[in-house]
Amino acid sequence: MKLGIVGSGIIVKEFLSIARHLKHTMILSLCCTKRSEDEARALAKEYLIGQIFTDYEEFLRSEADTVYLGLPNHLHFTYTYRALMAGKNVIVEKPFTPSIEQALVLSRTARENRLFLFEAVTTIYQPDYRRVKELLPALGSIRLVQCSYSQYSRRYDRFKNGEVLPAFDPACAGGALMDINIYNVHYTAGLFGMPESVHYFANIERGIDTSGVLLLDYGSFLCSLTGAKDCSAPNSCMIQGDKGYLIQNSPANICKGVRMVLNDGAEETVVDHSYSHRMISEFLDFEKMIFSGDLETCYRYLDHSLCVCRIQTEARRMAGIVFPAEVEEAQ
Ligand SMILES: NC(=O)c1ccc[n+]([C@@H]2O[C@H](COP(=O)([O-])OP(=O)(O)OC[C@H]3O[C@@H](n4cnc5c(N)ncnc54)[C@H](OP(=O)(O)O)[C@@H]3O)[C@@H](O)[C@H]2O)c1
Secondary structure: OOEEEOOOOOOHHHHHHHHHHHHOOEEOOOOOOHHHHHHHHHHHHHOOOOOOOEOOHHHHHOOEEEEOOOOHHHHHHHHHHHHHHHHOOOEEEOOOOOOOHHHHHHHHHHHOOOEEEEEEHHHHHOOHHHHHHHHHHOHHHHHHHEEEEEEOHHHHHHHHOOOOHHHHHHHHHHHHHHHHHHHHHHHHHHOOOOOOEEEEEEEEEEEEEEEEEEEEEEEOOEEEEEEEOOOOOOOOEEEEOOEEEEEOOOOOOOOOOOEEEEOOOOOOOOOOOOOOOOOOOHHHHHHHHHOOOHHHHHHHHHHHHHHHHHHHHHHHHHHHOOOHHHHHOOO
């Protein structure tokens, strides 16, 4: 693919550090804000990127066939929509969009124009996540699922001191569910699909969830998904069935350290096939699908993103967290 990148922040820098693994990808351009132009020029020099843009429309008229958006959450919808309308494939960072209504617009636009549209979320592309799926039947009837991902954010210290950075800003579609618990939602929805009901209980400060517990009721079993940016603890995922359990001693954005223990004493430790960086596997898959024109698989992943976005939107709204971006931009 001929890739153009938008943003020059943390995730774009991480992506650039692994881009050498993509053998069928040429990075042509970087689009940044005027205030970050010097930083973007330094990145372009380091990674041999030929063109810098500070105007998004001009960037969209350039040669890239695929754009990667590493932007704050509230810009995901409009930037993706404009890129699709310009005939580009889009890889947009997680979380897909602030609301399900926006996600449906993007999905329709991509399908009508036969364009690739991916949510860059590491969870479901991890090599050993597939093995977790394969092991599920051995656990018998699933009864309980628990996923916890807590990571104390340095930005929370600044939030407590009155400074609101995008990760904690309702105007930027921030918060613990959007930022961190979303990985648990991907993990669970990727295994079990859409639940029958969704309940979100959040610690809310100044209109945003700094941590929270999301309960997904699948009728015959329950999932409790915990996400926090205001405290820390060891992170794990656990699936319990009436014939045994599976435990993963890592958060849901990677899939490492998985072990299954059955009631009859049988055990399996899943061999770790993960790459040296969590983002490599997702981008290798995007590259492969685009290279081979595999829209069908892309749209299966897109349906999964819609399911996650539906859960996230319902959860937030039930907790009273409504973003300005989801109201004004969905029209
Ligand atoms: N950080 C992580 O570990 C991580 C992991 C996975 C996914 N993500 C996702 O990646 C996205 C970005 O997160 P981040 O951590 O990289 O944030 P970040 O460090 O704040 O970077 C955001 C970037 O977007 C740029 N930007 C803002 N408005 C723009 C505009 N109108 N046009 C062009 N560029 C613009 C910012 O430029 P200025 O600095 O000039 O405003 C900055 O370079 C989020 O959706 C997040 O959920 C992040």
